[in-house]
Amino acid sequence: MSASLFRPERLFPMRLLYYLLPALSLAASPVPPVSAQTPDVAPVSAPAVLNSPFVVKPYLQWGNPDVKDAAKRLSVVWHAPDDTSAKWAVEVRRKNKWTTVPKSPAFQTVRVTTIEPHRVYTAELSDLTPGLANPYRVLRNGSPVFEATAMPPKSSGQKSRIVVFGDCGVNSAEQKAIAYQTYRAKPDYVFVTGDIVYGRGRVSEYRTKYFPIYNADNATRYDGVPLLRSTLFVAAPGNHDILHPDFDQSPDGLAYFLYWKQPLNGPALIAGGPNTAPFVGDVNSQNAFKAAAGSAYPRMANFSFDYGDVHWTVLDANPYVNWSDPGMQEWLRQDLKSAQKAKWRFVGFHQPGFNSSVKHFGEQQMRVVAGLFEQGKVDLVLNGHVHNYQRSFPLRFVSAKGQKNEGRKVDGTWTLDKVFDGVKRTKPSGVIYLVTGAGGANLYNPEQQTKPESWQGFTDKFISETHSLTLIDVDGNRLRVQQVDQEGKVVDTFTITK
Numbered sequence: 001m002s003a004s005l006f007r008p009e010r011l012f013p014m015r016l017l018y019y020l021l022p023a024l025s026l027a028a029s030p031v032p033p034v035s036a037q038t039p040d041v042a043p044v045s046a047p048a049v050l051n052s053p054f055v056v057k058p059y060l061q062w063g064n065p066d067v068k069d070a071a072k073r074l075s076v077v078w079h080a081p082d083d084t085s086a087k088w089a090v091e092v093r094r095k096n097k098w099t100t101v102p103k104s105p106a107f108q109t110v111r112v113t114t115i116e117p118h119r120v121y122t123a124e125l126s127d128l129t130p131g132l133a134n135p136y137r138v139l140r141n142g143s144p145v146f147e148a149t150a151m152p153p154k155s156s157g158q159k160s161r162i163v164v165f166g167d168c169g170v171n172s173a174e175q176k177a178i179a180y181q182t183y184r185a186k187p188d189y190v191f192v193t194g195d196i197v198y199g200r201g202r203v204s205e206y207r208t209k210y211f212p213i214y215n216a217d218n219a220t221r222y223d224g225v226p227l228l229r230s231t232l233f234v235a236a237p238g239n240h241d242i243l244h245p246d247f248d249q250s251p252d253g254l255a256y257f258l259y260w261k262q263p264l265n266g267p268a269l270i271a272g273g274p275n276t277a278p279f280v281g282d283v284n285s286q287n288a289f290k291a292a293a294g295s296a297y298p299r300m301a302n303f304s305f306d307y308g309d310v311h312w313t314v315l316d317a318n319p320y321v322n323w324s325d326p327g328m329q330e331w332l333r334q335d336l337k338s339a340q341k342a343k344w345r346f347v348g349f350h351q352p353g354f355n356s357s358v359k360h361f362g363e364q365q366m367r368v369v370a371g372l373f374e375q376g377k378v379d380l381v382l383n384g385h386v387h388n389y390q391r392s393f394p395l396r397f398v399s400a401k402g403q404k405n406e407g408r409k410v411d412g413t414w415t416l417d418k419v420f421d422g423v424k425r426t427k428p429s430g431v432i433y434l435v436t437g438a439g440g441a442n443l444y445n446p447e448q449q450t451k452p453e454s455w456q457g458f459t460d461k462f463i464s465e466t467h468s469l470t471l472i473d474v475d476g477n478r479l480r481v482q483q484v485d486q487e488g489k490v491v492d493t494f495t496i497t498k
């Protein structure tokens, strides 16, 4: 959404009443009620509640793994005061014995304007036991101060469950309801399709609209859930996260590059170079950000990783990126080429090329790589930016003037597979594009849900009257996708097989 039109969520009395109604549609729910869940998302960390040693409590991240042991490790990240006397350590419990992880936690000090200096610690949870929720704990000066569990990433051949949503961090009742449904679904990991935190992706905004909601100590639908400590989150950066690096307006902006630890295997971008956002504003604040971000900026804007049977390619779709650039296209081509042995290929980015909403309709810049997705045999493209849910027919696209950068509007022709129905006919010809940007911010174009005449020809489903998340179950040659609303009701479902 454009920043100028963004209005923070407000809680109306009627809306509150609506949430307090106990009539959950559990019969239609794809997940069991919380009370029936096994406790492998542990509501622990009691020592941290009072007199917390953390600025932000521990959360799981990919880190930048050596591919060889990627399935056995994860990173845990926490923020702490800039205290030189504190000695931090991490232990993993194996066979009822706590064992210190081999590498000492590393840290980067964040000294950005307007924010108290703090350290972002990262430790590698290595040699995790596959298939188990591995208990881990964080110690400060020898005393345990936080405990949770980490499920190691799945390997190829193992089933996996993914929740996807975007456009979330506004501190709204709807964001918390979607967080709660995510918790109930017990995913292996969560993918956020961008606009993680509104309105400028600032450190200060992460502290009120992201960490407290997804890393609360207890699970409630009204406040938050203890997800981040035990469930890996991966994200694509959106426009609200990184598009406007104005260090006069947002000296603590671009927190995406400070707080996320994602693979640094994308195109080797250079700060201030092509396909990066131009910085404006106070130069001292710019330099403070660069020092704190280190190698993450700007490289972490694009990356790829494997989880279970899925290869993910994550792209920066912000308009300063020219996806007609031969270097960018070559990286994408090679990445997908290298992933041809993966059973499934997903691509995630923020601004959708194929969108039927009136809102953001003209922002079609990512259509220029639709042909590369088709060549690379991509199965699903997952986007946000548009705050509703849309599913395309399997489609193939040819740009009117070839794959050139024609500005944000990209005309062309599409070929649709209308034989695929996702039920009996489950082998699509073409790429299925999902917009799943209804993770918490105000919904776009609810009036279009019941007006299919207002949809583009490529759109098969359009749900804009409710917030929702995408739940994907990957099971060998079968992919089951469900769209789940804020009450836990399945509002769309389809299956793809190979």
Ligand SMILES: [Fe+2]
Pocket (backbone or CB within 6 Å): 001, 194, 195, 238, 239, 240, 350, 384, 385, 386
């Ligand atoms: Fe957006």
